[in-house]
Amino acid sequence: MQRTHYSGELTEQQIGENITLKGWVQKRRDLGGLIFVDLRDRTGLVQAVFNPAISKEALEIADKLRSEFVVEITGKVIERQERQKNPNMKTGTIEVQVDQLTIINGAKNPPFMIEDETDVSEEVRLKYRYLDLRRPQLAKTFKMRSDITKTVRNFLDTEGFLEVETPILTKSTPEGARDYLVPSRVHEGEFYALPQSPQLFKQMLMVAGFDRYYQIARCFRDEDLRADRQPEFTQIDMEMSFMSIEEIITLNENLMQKIMKDVKGIDVQIPFNRLPYDEAMSRFGSDKPDMRFGLELIDVSEIVKDSSFKVFTGAVEAGGQVKLINAKGAADGYSRKDIDALGEFSARYGAKGLAWLKVDAEGLKGPIAKFFEGEAGAALQTAAEAEVGDLLLFVADKKKVVADALGALRLKLGKDQGLIDESKFNFLWVTDWPLFEYDEEDGRYYAAHHPFTMPADVDELITSPETVKAQAYDLVLNGYELGGGSLRIYQRDVQEKMFKALGFSEEQANEQFGFLLDAFDYGTPPHGGIAFGLDRIVMLLTGSTNLRDTIAFPKTASASCLLTAAPGRVDNGQLAELGIQVAAKKQ
């Protein structure tokens, strides 16, 4: 029989109708000669009742049912007796009086229950991913993921964007993260690389005059994985010609507003706040600050530099900084032991120590209070806007360490002290990024974003690589980087200067990116773009903290698929055909 309805979509409107459902046995209960079964499909549950007065035969078959059996039932929708109505169940006022039951497929007892909450290890969940995905919470996540891409597509279609697929088998480029390589069978000794992003292809599409491109694009990075990284991930990737940063930002604010409205039913205000990179680092110790709460970093280097506290003066003299966070009203709540724990926490981010002061009615208290009596102490209190009951936490170190340690401490305190409104969605643009990062070890500059980013000032590219800014922008949501983009270089001479600043010889530049330089010779429009991490957007909008819950078949931290047992050994014949072998020392 053909299915007439989904279980979870039945309502009192169907009362009296004969229907056919297909799905899984969630739970079975025997009571007073009747059998009750909660039947599940992807839409939810409905109760089916087997009653000997309706069908003895169906009841007999129902006696064989166990959890996760696949069944087809036909019967009549009836209203439940008043006292049996279940207000906690969407279909709790009705049930299906079954007159026909077919067992389509049996099921062994599953290794864990199909419920939202499960305490089974993630390893078991990933091995039996097909059972894990039956859990309503995950099913909901993938519905939302599908809804988000639908909204993105509809919005970008309306804005005149063309969806174009770019290659997965492409060329390895030395800049950026580590590539996944694919040996070529036809070209012995040569390799394709899986793309870290469709960057150069989307730029080529702009050269081709496509004007506005987008793609929900799979990208790959062979990096050591953290909790919020996967070897393959999905980007909402776009590129557009002839548009200014302002136009690009506005378009993407409209997109985000639409996603939030369509998927979460939430109105977010636009324009979003903006913060230059330098200010984000200085005020929040982060290039992706969570702006839902204060606890800003306050620079007191000038105030403490002449004190007699050597830790502070030493840091300033060495060219570093002293900064504090004022944990409002936290003086009483944090014991010396608690503060020691915060010190250990800061140490993970490189801080050699966490100095502190408490403010009481008589002034500053704590082990270093003696260094800040009188004017210096008053100046500190003023700078920190300190009041009685506040706890001041200091890190003195190189600029980067101060930012990292206090930035992390700020987030921790924000969470611990309940300062974060978890219902808020706070979007923020971080702008004016540095164009380069200097690598001490390699003794050279690397592109902070990528080597195709337009500098704010072309001359400074050569004259002041350490301070030149990029025409780049990142979008941050609640302290997570959703994505970023930039205007791109579209003139050959500027791109050549860029490669030079990165230490490429002319030959290297031509070998790796000759086709790009050539393309600039044939009428390239100004263009720019952006890419958002779809997996991370889904994670944030579903309120999850586990990126793997947003990917149907994710990989573990060691890049394995526990379901299919990938990667795996292959036939030597396959390797021979590819002209490669596993290196002897590694076998």
Place this chain on the structure above:
Amino acid sequence: MQRTHYSGELTEQQIGENITLKGWVQKRRDLGGLIFVDLRDRTGLVQAVFNPAISKEALEIADKLRSEFVVEITGKVIERQERQKNPNMKTGTIEVQVDQLTIINGAKNPPFMIEDETDVSEEVRLKYRYLDLRRPQLAKTFKMRSDITKTVRNFLDTEGFLEVETPILTKSTPEGARDYLVPSRVHEGEFYALPQSPQLFKQMLMVAGFDRYYQIARCFRDEDLRADRQPEFTQIDMEMSFMSIEEIITLNENLMQKIMKDVKGIDVQIPFNRLPYDEAMSRFGSDKPDMRFGLELIDVSEIVKDSSFKVFTGAVEAGGQVKLINAKGAADGYSRKDIDALGEFSARYGAKGLAWLKVDAEGLKGPIAKFFEGEAGAALQTAAEAEVGDLLLFVADKKKVVADALGALRLKLGKDQGLIDESKFNFLWVTDWPLFEYDEEDGRYYAAHHPFTMPADVDELITSPETVKAQAYDLVLNGYELGGGSLRIYQRDVQEKMFKALGFSEEQANEQFGFLLDAFDYGTPPHGGIAFGLDRIVMLLTGSTNLRDTIAFPKTASASCLLTAAPGRVDNGQLAELGIQVAAKKQ
């Protein structure tokens, strides 16, 4: 300035408006002190006029313009003088009187003209793909490609399908085509494979209760490429639970009808015709017959088996066939030399010879006419429904050779004789496929579709592998396979029988497909699906014969990307990290 319009979208409605356009110089003409420029963007062309009476400055700048320069112009839309109107140009009744011109980027003379027709080699086009893609015809192709996927997505969304992404880094499976492999850095000596299709993952989603899945999915096959093959290609991939073949077919007929309506504006009739595989092979010598014309194959084995023509009788005695095609009215048009050419053509498909007879008023004529005088000749004429002026073409050989040779000859004759209505879109389902193909060399059966296809009869799987049918269906359009699908096995014991029939040991089956067998233990619904080749659909609907024209950045027959020069050599350091080396003998 911000762009106000696209060139090709300007109409007489904008007459009098001041507008700003951005685009490329298609052509420049100097005439009577004025400069005329055709300005191109992705929507088309409009004429811009530089007139010293409007702006001397703009005219001076315009004097520098050459083809493919990128410019911004501001000016007023005016109606052209009557005699200057160009009915061959969409915007031919108007022009833009320019008062401001900015050259945004220059351009060297391109290696070929940006026009629909180009006689430059495909190699040059692919190397400068960013210029090739500027050609209006290709731009139109990618617009249509985007429109097709949009229609597919909207249709499947409405039908309750969920779009889910499946992994690109997955496990190598020995059945099927050759895999692209990706060495794992973390798991030394192990490899991922790029998916030939999302087959097992979509089945897992059905086990997970997702009910209806789709994906516009990238797939990979490391096969030697033909004109209509690419190493990576895109499938419209779906899978659904609890649906019969009839329901799946109807749903996909509705989808195809919608694509044809939305994208081509053509109403196609549903239901489509259906043909069992055996009948398709016997009547058309093809498993994907072009049904827009007749020229069916006629089996005359019974008639000729007792003749004295040894070629025919020998073929029948050896278990083969003798079949003919009646090329209606072709007797006069085909000289002996022409027929010899047809014979050479058939030889490419394995035919050892092409026998022929012409029909004139006196009867059969030709070298073999003497063998078919009297009754046998009359019977042949009756079977072939031969009339005066017809040409009968015979192949006598093994069944497969007869089908291949006459099937190909049928297509050639259909084209040569102009029997095909090129404006027709003829959809056809081919059903009742064999489950297995026997490989003489390996001495074993292979799955004709894939090893997860439901047999029509489970017992025959073991008892009659040579004749057992599959619950499979292919959709054919004008002689091209658009895609195919099947109901899948969803019971462990049936799947185990299938692996056994394929010669797998229990251990092999478990090592390769253990997770699938396990999944069947936990409540798997009946399910089936289909996948269509998107590239091929685009090719057929754009009327192209070159699959590469449907892919933005395609690869050549040797799987190279001429734009980026992929694949390429990589650093030895990269290989060392992966624990592989290029095999000595191949270096």
